[in-house]
Amino acid sequence: MSDFDAIDSLLDAVGPQAELPPCQVRRELRERARLSKAQVARALGVSPSTLSGWESGRDPAGEVRTKYAYLLDGLNAKLATETETRTMAEPAAERPVASGTAAAAVTSTSSPEVGQDEDEVELLAVPEPCVLCGRPAEQRVAGFAQHLDPSDCQATPVETPKPEPAAPSTQAHEPRTVRPPRPAGGKGTAPRGRAFQEPSGPADLIHEAVHAVLAEHRGAVEAASAVLLKRAIPDAMRLLDETRKGARYDVIAHPWIPDILKKQTSRGADQIWEARPKWTRPELPPGKHEVTALDINGAYLSALKTHLPLGQLEHSTGFAHDRRRAGVHLITPPAWEHDAVLPNPIGQRDEPGPLWVTEPTLRLLLRLSGPKHGLCEPPQIHESYTSGATENLLEKFRIALKDARDTAIADGDGLTLEYVKAMYSKFVSTMGESNYNRELYRPDWMHIIRSQAFANLWMKALKAHDAGLTVVRAMGTDELHVIGDWRRVFPEGRSVTEVKVKDTYTAGTGTEAGTGQEQ
Secondary structure, three states: OOOOHHHHHHHHHHHOOOOOHHHHHHHHHHHHHEEEEEHHHHHHHHHHHHHHHHHHOOOOHHHHHHHHHHHHHHHHHHHHHHHHHHHHHOHHOOOOOOOOHHHHHHHOOOOOOOOOOOOHHHEEEEEEEOOOOOEEEEEEEOOEEEEEOOOOOOOOOOOOOOOOOOOOOOOOOOOOOOOOOOOOOOOOOOOOOOOOOOOOHHHHHHHHHHHHHHOOOOOOOHHHHHHHOOOHHHHHHHHHHHHOOOOOOOOOOOOOOOEEEEEOOOOOOOEEOOOOOOEOOOOOOOOOEEEEEEOOOHHHHOOOOOOOOOOOOOEEEOOOOOOOOOEEEEEEOOOOOOOOOOOOOOOOOOOOEEEEEEEEHHHHHHHHHHOOOOOOOOOEEEEEEEEEEEEOOOOOHHHHHHHHHHHHHHOHHHHHHHHHHHHHHHHOOOOOOOOOOOOOHHHHHHHHHHHHHHHHHHHHHHHHOOOEEEEOOOOEEOOOEOOHHHOOOEEEEOOOOOOEEEEEEEEEEOOOOOOOOOO
16 A cells, blocks of 8 residues: 555544534433433443533543434434424414314314215224324324313313323324434444443442443452443443432533642653651650551542542632632641651651641641640641532442442452442542543542541541550551550451451561561
């Protein structure tokens, strides 16, 4: 193949994009057809939030654009046909009655006119719906079933009752809907998308997905697990959409983002400091001690309950903190004088001076500087990017995942447990700049949720310290090492309100703290 042949083939493959109506027309067609966003999204293999974007101004591309255009063309044709059919069958009081029509015969007289061809009045063996009121009629005039006695007809100018179904042998056939031709190259089947059927509740989405994939792979757990982990992100987005139905607040999936939340290089990081704990107690009490490494269950799942900004972030300056808003803040953190017994709330930082922190970190510092704890001075707030916020934005989403997790643990269902964990962990990690989740671009949420998990771990360290335990180590989101009777402080178990033992080791005199290895 010559270079020009290759270029011609490439141009042929591109082809024109399918035409789409304006975004307001797209929504109108769907709503007139009484289709929910979830139904349309499921047919196209996308999430309802993606469909919302298409109905708000964004356009799809590629194969899904062709499918979406085909759907909209079909809805337009179907609705046009149904409108014409309703016009023919609507009550006489709602439209002009032309002379010579069947409706004119009913409205002008209660019996055949003098000189009328009696063959036009047909007695029906099986009643059919009256074209005016919908109730069973025993006569047909000029091909239309109707009541000849006005006292039997219950047509009103306001509403036409729904017709009762007639016998199959005599029921009139509805006109076929004219549909546009299928896009070239299609196989005539709906896109497979995700294996969710009509659920009875958000938690059922998870169980039905697992059952469907298991059935598809004939009970092969390993193969089902690979599929479920691969689709954990889109399934989490669909679960989010399901749990947001009827909510007070709309989720803005792609708002304007300030430069501080954007990566400075393709492989670099943005300017937000998440305050990740990485602390080991510098010195242990004299003697050898048994240290218990506790594992905090569902750390990211619990962190979904946090103050999240709803809309686009707005810039402000000043030292005041508005608890009704949330976002990211440029602060000068206070000095921390308790590193010998507790980790620094902002994590291990190499350089002093101002830094951008998230809402959970700021609220933690303000809390620790308050009269109840008095552990530090208040942080200095220089500027902020915030929006109106709520702590319960993801609460139904969190509860659905938590319930599914609890059920999986109770049933010994490792497959569902692994799937649920992948859903919430990948949901958090891909809502920033990720090629795996184009449906939600909220790097501010990603940083806030992560920081909330770190703040939750820090508060558990403080709880252990206040209860008389010796805190030895705090790492990441879920690792807390302590000396002492931890069971009187933390309940043991696998739920998100409990902790479990990850490891035990000996540390103290003659050993390196946190390793259990003697010097």
